[in-house]
Amino acid sequence: MALILTFLVPGVVGLWLVTGGRALTTGAARAVALVAAVVGAAAAVVAVVSRPAVDRAWIPDLGVRWHFEVDGISAPLIILTAVIGVLVVAHAWVEQPWAGPTQTGSAATYLGALLLVETGALATFAARDAILFFIAFEIVLVPMWLLISRYGDRHNPAARADASARFILYTAVGSTLMLVGILVLVTQAGTADLDALPAAAARLTLHQQTLIAALLTIGLAVKVPVFPLHTWLPAAHTTAPTAGSVLLAAVLLKLGTYGLVRLPMMTVPDGFARIAPVLAVAGVIGILWGGLICLVERDLKRLIAFSSVAHMGFVVLGLASGTTTGLQAALIGNIAHGVIAALLFVVVGGLKHRWGSVDLTVVRPALREVSPRLGFAMILGLAAGLGLPGLAGFWGEFVALLGAWNPAHHTGILRTGVVIAAVGAVLAAGYSLRVARLVWVGDAVADDAPHRAADARGAELAVISTLVLAVVIIGVAPQVVFSVTADAAALVGGAR
Amino acid sequence: MTLQMSWGLLLPALIPVAAMVLVLVVDAIIPSARLAAPVIGALGLAVGAAAAIPGVVASDPRLTLCTPAPDGRCMWDGGPLASTLQIAALLATLAVLALASVHRAGVIDVVLLLASAAGAAGVVASRDLGTWLVTLELATLPVIALVAWRDRRAAAHGALTLLTTSLVSFALLVLGTALWVTATGDPTLTGPSLATAWAVPEQRTLAGLATVVLLAGLAFKLSAVPFHAWTPTTFTAGPLPVSALLASASKLAAVGALIVVLAPYDAVVGMARGPHVVVAALVILTVASMLAGTVMALRQTEVVRLLAWSTVAQAGWILLPLTALSVAGRQAAAVYAVVYAVASLVAFAAVRAIHGPQVEDRRDLTAYRGLLRRDPIAGGTLALALLVLAGLPPGVIGLVAKVVALRPAIAAGLWPVAVAAVVAAVLGIAVYVRWFAVLFGEADERAPARPGSRRASLGVAAVGAAVLIVTSALPQLLVGLVT
Numbered sequence: 017m018a019l020i021l022t023f024l025v026p027g028v029v030g031l032w033l034v035t036g037g038r039a040l041t042t043g044a045a046r047a048v049a050l051v052a053a054v055v056g057a058a059a060a061v062v063a064v065v066s067r068p069a070v071d072r073a074w075i076p077d078l079g080v081r082w083h084f085e086v087d088g089i090s091a092p093l094i095i096l097t098a099v100i101g102v103l104v105v106a107h108a109w110v111e112q113p114w115a116g117p118t119q120t121g122s123a124a125t126y127l128g129a130l131l132l133v134e135t136g137a138l139a140t141f142a143a144r145d146a147i148l149f150f151i152a153f154e155i156v157l158v159p160m161w162l163l164i165s166r167y168g169d170r171h172n173p174a175a176r177a178d179a180s181a182r183f184i185l186y187t188a189v190g191s192t193l194m195l196v197g198i199l200v201l202v203t204q205a206g207t208a209d210l211d212a213l214p215a216a217a218a219r220l221t222l223h224q225q226t227l228i229a230a231l232l233t234i235g236l237a238v239k240v241p242v243f244p245l246h247t248w249l250p251a252a253h254t255t256a257p258t259a260g261s262v263l264l265a266a267v268l269l270k271l272g273t274y275g276l277v278r279l280p281m282m283t284v285p286d287g288f289a290r291i292a293p294v295l296a297v298a299g300v301i302g303i304l305w306g307g308l309i310c311l312v313e314r315d316l317k318r319l320i321a322f323s324s325v326a327h328m329g330f331v332v333l334g335l336a337s338g339t340t341t342g343l344q345a346a347l348i349g350n351i352a353h354g355v356i357a358a359l360l361f362v363v364v365g366g367l368k369h370r371w372g373s374v375d376l377t378v379v380r381p382a383l384r385e386v387s388p389r390l391g392f393a394m395i396l397g398l399a400a401g402l403g404l405p406g407l408a409g410f411w412g413e414f415v416a417l418l419g420a421w422n423p424a425h426h427t428g429i430l431r432t433g434v435v436i437a438a439v440g441a442v443l444a445a446g447y448s449l450r451v452a453r454l455v456w457v458g459d460a461v462a463d464d465a466p467h468r469a470a471d472a473r474g475a476e477l478a479v480i481s482t483l484v485l486a487v488v489i490i491g492v493a494p495q496v497v498f499s500v501t502a503d504a505a506a507l508v509g510g511a512r
Numbered sequence: 513m514t515l516q517m518s519w520g521l522l523l524p525a526l527i528p529v530a531a532m533v534l535v536l537v538v539d540a541i542i543p544s545a546r547l548a549a550p551v552i553g554a555l556g557l558a559v560g561a562a563a564a565i566p567g568v569v570a571s572d573p574r575l576t577l578c579t580p581a582p583d584g585r586c587m588w589d590g591g592p593l594a595s596t597l598q599i600a601a602l603l604a605t606l607a608v609l610a611l612a613s614v615h616r617a618g619v620i621d622v623v624l625l626l627a628s629a630a631g632a633a634g635v636v637a638s639r640d641l642g643t644w645l646v647t648l649e650l651a652t653l654p655v656i657a658l659v660a661w662r663d664r665r666a667a668a669h670g671a672l673t674l675l676t677t678s679l680v681s682f683a684l685l686v687l688g689t690a691l692w693v694t695a696t697g698d699p700t701l702t703g704p705s706l707a708t709a710w711a712v713p714e715q716r717t718l719a720g721l722a723t724v725v726l727l728a729g730l731a732f733k734l735s736a737v738p739f740h741a742w743t744p745t746t747f748t749a750g751p752l753p754v755s756a757l758l759a760s761a762s763k764l765a766a767v768g769a770l771i772v773v774l775a776p777y778d779a780v781v782g783m784a785r786g787p788h789v790v791v792a793a794l795v796i797l798t799v800a801s802m803l804a805g806t807v808m809a810l811r812q813t814e815v816v817r818l819l820a821w822s823t824v825a826q827a828g829w830i831l832l833p834l835t836a837l838s839v840a841g842r843q844a845a846a847v848y849a850v851v852y853a854v855a856s857l858v859a860f861a862a863v864r865a866i867h868g869p870q871v872e873d874r875r876d877l878t879a880y881r882g883l884l885r886r887d888p889i890a891g892g893t894l895a896l897a898l899l900v901l902a903g904l905p906p907g908v909i910g911l912v913a914k915v916v917a918l919r920p921a922i923a924a925g926l927w928p929v930a931v932a933a934v935v936a937a938v939l940g941i942a943v944y945v946r947w948f949a950v951l952f953g954e955a956d957e958r959a960p961a962r963p964g965s966r967r968a969s970l971g972v973a974a975v976g977a978a979v980l981i982v983t984s985a986l987p988q989l990l991v992g993l994v995t
Contacts, residue, residue, distance in 0.1 A: 031906065035892065038885075075988045077995050078916065136905070147915060155905040161945070166952055177949075181942070188941045192934045195915065196922060203923040 019068050019084050019142060021059035022094070026052050026101065027135035030159070033128030042115075042123040046108050049127035053098075053105045056134065060098035063142075064091045074148070079208050084142040088504025089277060089347065092497050093141045093270055096354050100266045101134035103482060104259035107362065109475035111369050113167035113257035126167050130259055132159035137267045141274060146198045146208045153191055153275070156268060157184055163260040164252055171372075172255070179248075179255035186248035190238025194275070197231030201283060204228075213283040225287030229280040233291055236279070239272030242295065242332055243302035246325045253321035258365025261317065265324055265357035273331050273350050277343065281335065282508050292336040293426045299332030300433040300440070307443030311450065316367070316374035319451065320360045323401060326440060327353045327409070333437055334416035337430055340505055342419030347501045349412020352400070352490055356409055359483035360397040363390055366476060367455075376451070382458025387471035391456050393480045398448040400487045403441055407491035413441060518576040521590040523563035524598045525637070525647070528630040531556020532623050539619045553622035554609055557629055561602040564633070567595025568993050575639075585700040587640040593846055594637040596993040597768040600850045601632035604760035607857050607976070610968045611753040611864055620661065624654035625757070632761055636768025640700040641689045644772060648685065651765040652678055652733055655758060659750035670749025677732050677742040684729035691722035701772055703779030710780045710787075720789040726773050727793050733766035736827045737800035747820035752867075755816060756860035759823050760853040767830055767849040771842045774834055781837050794835045795929055801828030802936035809943045815863055815875050818947065819856065822901065825940060826852045833920040835929055841920035843994040850990065851913040851983075855900040858976035861969045862894035868963025877947060882955030887962065891951050893973040900980050902944035903937065908984035916991065 029052035033045060040048070067086050074082040086094060105127060114123045136155030143149040165180030202208045204224060205216035217225065238245045249269075253261050280288040306326030313319040331353065334346035367383075367390070368374045383391035400407035403414065417437060423430040472480055490497060519526075534556070535549045542548065567574055567590040574595075575586035605625055612621060631650030638644040656678060660671030695718035698705035709715040731739040747755040780787050805825025812818035830852065833844035866887065867875060883891035899907030903914040914937060921929045983990045 038888075073988075074986075075912065075991055077988065077991045078912075078919070150915070151905065151908060151911055154911060158899065158904050158906070162952075165949060180949075181945070184945060185938055185942055188938045189934070192937045195918065196930050196934060199915070199919050199922045203919060 017068065018059045018062040018066060019070055019086065022056055022063050022098065023135045023138040023142070025059065026056040026131040026138070030128040030131030030135060033124040033131065034159075037124045037128070038122045040122075040124045042112075045122075045124040045127050046105070049105045049108070049131055050102070052131055053102045053134070056138070057098035057102050060094050060138065064095055071144075078147065079202075080147045081145045081209065083144040083148065083209065084139070085144045086142060088501045089508075090141040090274065091500050092347065092351050093274055094138060096270070096351055097134060097137045097141065097267050099482070099486075100262060100354070100358060101131070103358070103479045104130050104134075104262055106475050107259045107262070107479050110479070111258050111365065113170070113259075126163070129159035129162045129167075130263065132156075133163070133263050133267065137271060140271050144210045146202055146210055146213065146279070148208075149210070149275070149278070150191065150195050150198055153194070153271060156271070157187060157191075160260065160263070160268065163263070164256045167257045167260065168255040175251070175255050179251040182248045183252045186238055186245070190235045190245070192235070193231055193238075194235030194279075197228055197235055198279070200224075200231065201228045201279075205283075210278065210283070214285075217283045220284070222286055222290070225284040226290045227287070229284045229287030230291050232280040232284075233276065233288070233295060236272045236275040237295070237298070239275070240269060240328050240332060241272065241325065242298045242328070243305055243325065244298070246302065249325060250318045250321040253324070253361075254315060254318045258361060258369070261361040261365060262358045265320075265361055266354035269324065269328060270350050270354060273328070273335070273346060276332075276335055277346070277508065281343075285508075289338055289425050292338055293429045296333055296336035296420070296426075296430055296433045299329040299336060300436050302326060302329035302332070303437050303440035304443070307440045307447065310447035311443065314376050316364050316376055316451065316455070317361070319376075319447070320357065320364055323444070323447070324353065324357055326444065327357070327401070327412075329440070330413045330416045330437065333420050333430075333433060334412075336423075337416075337420040338424035339419045339422065340508075341415060342423070343505045343508055344498060344501060345412055345415035345419050347505065348490070348494060348497045349416055351497055352408035352412045352487075355483055355486040355490065356397055356400045359393060359480065359487060360401065362476070362479055362483065363394045363397060366390060366472060370470065376454050379459045380455070383456050385458070389472045389477065389480070393472070393484055395452060395456055396484055396487060398452055400491065402444040402448040405491075408487045410491060411494045514580060516576065516578045516580070516584075520563075521567070521574055521576045521588060521637075524560045524567075524590070524595070524602065525630050525633040527560035527563055528556050528602070528626045528633065531560075532626040532630070535619060535622055535626070549619045549622040550609060550617045553617075553626055554606060556626060557602045557606040557609065560629070560633060561599045561606070564590070564595040564598040564602070568592050568599070585640070585698070585702060587643055587700060588637050589639050590637050593771065593843060593994045594768065596850065597636040597764050597846055598633045600853060601636070601761045601764040601768075602629050604764065604853050604857060605629040605632070605757065607861070607972045608753050608757040608761065610972050611756055611861055612751070613869075613965065613968055621658065624658050624661075628652070628654040628658075628757070629761065632765035632768070635765050636772070638772060639702070641692060642699060644701070644769065645685060645689055648733075648765065648769050649682060652681075652762060655754065655762060658754045658757070659746060661751075666749040667751070670746040673742045673749075674746045677739075681729045681732035681739075684725050684732075688722050688726035688729055691718055691725060695719035695722050701776050703776045706776040707779040707783065710783060710785070716785065720787065723773065723777075723787075723790050724793045727770075727790070727797065730766055730770050730773070731797055734763065734770065734827045734830070735824050736797045736831060737804045737824060740801070740805070740824045740827075743824055744817050744820040747823070748814065748816050752816070752860060752864050755820070756857055756864075759819065759856040759860065763823070763827070763830075764849055764853055767845055770834065771845060774837060774842065777837045778839065787837065791835060791837060791926075794831060795926065798828050798831040798835055798929055799932040801825065801831065802932055803828075803939075806936050806939040806943060810939060810946070813877050815877060815880070815947070818877075818943070819859060819863075822943060823856065825936065825943075826856075826901070828936065829914070829917055829933075832929060832933060833917045835926055836920035836924035838920055838924065840923070844916045844920050846994050847991055848913045848917045851900065851909055854976050854979050855897045855907075855910065858893050858897035858973050858980065859901070861973035861976065862890045862897065865890045865963075865966045865969035865973060867960060868966060874960055877950050879960050880947065880950045882953050883951045886955040889970055890973060893977040895948055895951055896977050896980055898944040898948045900984075902941045902948075904941065906984065907980065909980055909987055909990065912987040912991070
């Protein structure tokens with residue numbers, strides 16, 4: 017029951033807000049959405065603790081079941097999504113993308129779309145039927161498209177149209193390829209139950225397994241995103257409202273990596289092992305590519321987006337190693353990137369809100385002086401992003417490199433990858449320091465300069481503090497995540 | 513020769529015919545009763561649909577018009593698949609009657625609609641070439657008259673296009689029928705006789721040719737590429753309710769007819785020389801329709817023209833599962849066709865509600881700007897219909913229909929079709945999201961004024977949207993009908 021409530025409450029309230037509740041006042045809509053998100057989050061905590069299972073027939077003629085369950089792999093992601101869901105709704109007290117000079121959308125629609133993205137992600141993480149997984153995976157598309165195209169960067173309608181179309185078309189290519197992969201898998205294995213699939217798919221020939229793994233991996237790689245399929249992400253991040261960027265980074269990208277673990281890696285491990293080197297190489301190129309672009313990128317939001325590509329490169333490298341260590345690294349790297357990117361996007365979104373743009377070439381007063389709290393949060397986020405020990409990012413990257421150094425197969429390729437990825441980690445230090453110097457240290461500007469930014473307070477401070485706390489807790493005590501994922505990770509077929 | 517006959521199974525086709533006769537009789541006796549025709553017509557369609565319900569729930573074979581044993585052949589099959597298509601076609605015609613508006617629909621309109629509905633109900637259940645050919649033409653020919661009925665020059669032009677197309681299609685169908693009988697020596701569409709013919713090389717060639725010619729004839733009715741050229745012209749020229757009929761009930765009749773022709777191939781698929789020529793023809797039609805229809809729809813700004821090209825693209829999706837030549841494929845085609853028919857009816861009803869009867873002017877995408885705020889019911893139902901057509905949640909049933917349609921083709925290992933389907937699905941999302949995006953935003957003051965009488969159109973849109981919502985939550989309600 018708690019599991020169903022987890023996504024049903026935000027889902028139903030979200031649907032109502034975008035349809036019947038559109039006329040609600042801003043205050044009422046925010047209160048309703050916050051209550052829904054909090055109830056959903058509470059139900060998520062209960063569901064993760066009690067681990068209930070729901071299994072009913074849904075479309076018997078297709079063999080699709082209404083089957084939801086939580087296990088060690090999905091539990092941390094469900095908690096992450098539920099918490100981020102509450103934070104993005106709370107952020108609506110800080111930034112109001114619906115009220116602009118050129119556009120006057122409805123607050124209810126905006127909040128409803130946030131809740132629907134959350135619903136889709138939660139349902140995807142909990143789904144235990146391959147086709148149900150696909151349908152839940154698609155739920156996030158339209159609300160996210162709405163967030164980008166209607167509530168995105170208000171100064172630039174052309175960019176909004178471009179970014180939202182790019183987002184929906186790229187991810188649709190990915191999910192349709194994934195659907196073909198799922199259908200091949202399901203028709204050949206004879207079941208859509210994700211728990212039964214690994215055993216059923218073991219009968220398939222290596223050729224079939226490789227084909228299925230390739231289809232599923234390419235499809236999901238668009239969502240992760242893995243180089244060279246990442247080009248939708250920077251545009252979407254730059255244009256989306258802050259809450260949309262947070263959802264993109266902390267929730268939507270995780271659908272991709274979670275799908276990689278749940279589908280190709282668990283169901284067709286032998287096929288996945290065959291294409292793993294390609295995935296590893298793509299991940300390593302992503303690390304370098306993202307790092308190099310970050311060194312020269314002018315737009316701070318875009319910079320964070322490219323750093324996401326680099327971070328997801330580490331996650332993919334961990335997955336491609338085919339070891340339990342690598343998988344553990346990918347799982348914690350996923351969560352860590354979720355919190356770090358969410359923190360950075362909240363800070364940068366706040367800056368963009370205050371400054372109007374986050375162009376790094378504009379000379380601005382030092383952030384540490386004008387708004388020390390925002391400055392501190394940013395420095396912490398950057399430090400965590402470059403993988404400083406004691407903060408969340410360290411575990412994902414360090415353990416991923418460790419896992420890939422002793423891989424289950426293709427040792428040569430993966431060790432080369434590890435060396436290059438280590439260089440990429442140095443690049444991360446380079447661009448993080450560059451941002452810190454330009455924004456945090458800043459430049460001496462006359463006191464009466466217009467670029468003064470008020471510091472974070474109220475809801476914004478609460479959102480930022482929660483994320484800062486999460487970054488530190490995961491960094492200091494990674495076992496809160498490791499202990500949950502350990503048992504499940506040991507059972508994954510693709511890791512040994 | 514005596515025929516074993518059970519009237520109950522024939523009722524879905526007979527009731528509309530009876531209603532048609534009744535309309536004519538009432539009109540002859542009391543010409544002043546103007547409301548009588550639409551009311552009798554609506555009742556006839558509804559009761560006809562109700563008469564098909566037992567066929568959906570029945571588990572035993574529902575064959576009738578059978579010749580005596582031992583080698584008895586049945587010419588009518590009221591099984592679940594046929595009954596589902598009958599219900600859908602009759603209710604779609606009922607919706608079109610409502611769109612045409614009770615006050616404006618004259619005796620002629622009602623009679624033509626009933627004739628077309630009776631033909632559609634007949635063709636999906638027929639199992640012999642004679643009944644099949646006659647009922648198929650009965651389903652389509654009245655539509656030509658309906659297009660031409662309003663005396664506009666464009667309408668006459670559209671009707672002429674449709675008439676020419678129908679004549680070519682009819683010629684092909686007659687030729688195909690003749691070839692089929694020559695090849696199999698059997699006027700019924702049954703598996704065993706086709707299998708016998710398939711074993712002999714000369715007869716196999718002839719049977720393959722017959723099927724390809726029949727496919728070509730049906731492709732006209734289904735508006736599959738390259739037999740689609742009439743579709744945009746006729747859709748935009750004729751009255752909107754008739755375009756809705758062409759997109760829904762006519763499409764269902766054509767799919768039903770195609771399913772009847774392909775059913776005997778079950779007996780051939782396993783043989784040494786499989787029906788490659790039939791599969792190849794189906795694959796070409798599928799791929800060409802999906803890709804050409806979607807790409808052309810991407811360029812349209814006039815909404816009815818957009819819907820017309822989207823019909824072409826969706827015809828490809830309907831054909832997609834049929835390429836597998838399996839029972840599951842035929843059921844999938846029926847499910848997809850029903851989902852498409854409901855969604856396109858909702859879209860047409862919403863367009864009608866927005867523009868009123870004078871639909872020819874300014875049916876441009878820009879007229880829909882801010883519709884969701886300006887006109888929540890029409891805008892909301894239209895948005896849902898577009899999402900279902902695109903296959904995006906919350907229009908879950910559209911997504912399920914795409915899964916259903918892809919599955920048989922993938923199970924049969926038809927990779928070219930699967931690749932084309934991926935491309936078409938993504939481009940299709942671009943087509944419908946382009947329109948969907950316009951619905952948001954600020955209302956334009958140049959937007960068309962809200963027409964006066966539009967209750968019927970809104971009702972059709974709302975009922976159709978309710979069907980889409982219920983089946984989105986419980987897809988089994990629809991998917992389970994055909995099995």
